[in-house]
Amino acid sequence: MREMHPGADADAQLRGGAAYPNVILRARFCEDALRAAVGQGVRQYVIVGAGFDSFALRRPDWAREVEIVEVDHPATQGFKLQRLQACGVEVPPHVQFVAADLGAEKLGDALGRSRFRVGEPAFFAWLGVTMYLPRDANLATFREIARLGAGGGELVFTYADAKRFDETASHSQRYAKMREMVTSVGEPFVSGFDPTAIGADLAACGLRLVEDVGTDDLIRRYDPQGLNGMHADGLGRIARAVVT
Ligand SMILES: C[S@@+](CC[C@H](N)C(=O)[O-])C[C@H]1O[C@@H](n2cnc3c(N)ncnc32)[C@H](O)[C@@H]1O
Numbered sequence: 001m002r003e004m005h006p007g008a009d010a011d012a013q014l015r016g017g018a019a020y021p022n023v024i025l026r027a028r029f030c031e032d033a034l035r036a037a038v039g040q041g042v043r044q045y046v047i048v049g050a051g052f053d054s055f056a057l058r059r060p061d062w063a064r065e066v067e068i069v070e071v072d073h074p075a076t077q078g079f080k081l082q083r084l085q086a087c088g089v090e091v092p093p094h095v096q097f098v099a100a101d102l103g104a105e106k107l108g109d110a111l112g113r114s115r116f117r118v119g120e121p122a123f124f125a126w127l128g129v130t131m132y133l134p135r136d137a138n139l140a141t142f143r144e145i146a147r148l149g150a151g152g153g154e155l156v157f158t159y160a161d162a163k164r165f166d167e168t169a170s171h172s173q174r175y176a177k178m179r180e181m182v183t184s185v186g187e188p189f190v191s192g193f194d195p196t197a198i199g200a201d202l203a204a205c206g207l208r209l210v211e212d213v214g215t216d217d218l219i220r221r222y223d224p225q226g227l228n229g230m231h232a233d234g235l236g237r238i239a240r241a242v243v244t
Helices: 008-016 019-039 074-086 107-111 135-148 173-184 198-203 215-222
Strands: 044-048 067-072 095-099 122-126 153-160 207-214 236-243
Touching: 008 019, 019 122, 019 153, 019 215, 019 236, 067 074, 067 107, 074 095, 107 135, 122 135, 135 153, 135 198, 135 207, 198 207, 198 236, 207 215, 215 236
Parallel strands: 044 067, 044 122, 067 095, 122 153
Antiparallel strands: 153 236, 207 236
16 A cells, blocks of 8 residues: 555645635746746845745745745734744844734835845746735835836735626635635635736836736646646636736
């Protein structure tokens, strides 16, 4: 009989859900883009709504000189810091944590409490967040990132295809499961963008769309042979934009 590694059940459970590829593929796509930006001289990385993002802790050699700022809701960030401490994980000196409720405070004001330098090139990640916020709040954050990144800025963000909110469309079972899951934890998706209009939406906020792909495309890109058994629900997207 094949030996199972500890946690194999949890692993299988995770891989079975559509959220799993979303999380690992967005991190991979974002960090590939970050690596290219660092190669071009970017030395500031702002992770907006960082959650339990672990980049700062597993920082690869190519990011050695990058100043990382994690901005997150005080409740989530407080819990993360508590867990890091409880697990004996030391926070590296190049990482700063800024607690901010971005529903009540502008990103720029929050970054004012960090060593972030406005006017110098910066890379922003905004992963797994826009779908929980109303459209106006998302557009305001795009504009804020364009302002903060005026010295050479790049943004990678995920969004839900607006079709997700079309009650008349026929949706997959994976979509239904995902919707049930986020709603059951009290965090329903509230807004999305139309992929055919996202370029214009960004342009109106001072950003130029460079790449926009679906999670299914990313599965084909990073796991062409399907070795990880990942399946997406077809409505999650990730985009890369630069400040104009
Ligand atoms: C689904 S998690 C995504 C975490 C991580 N970026 C990732 O890719 O896995 C959503 C994150 O958005 C943050 N968030 C939600 N509302 C927020 C708010 N009003 N202000 C700041 N952060 C917020 C949460 O604290 C959480 O860390």
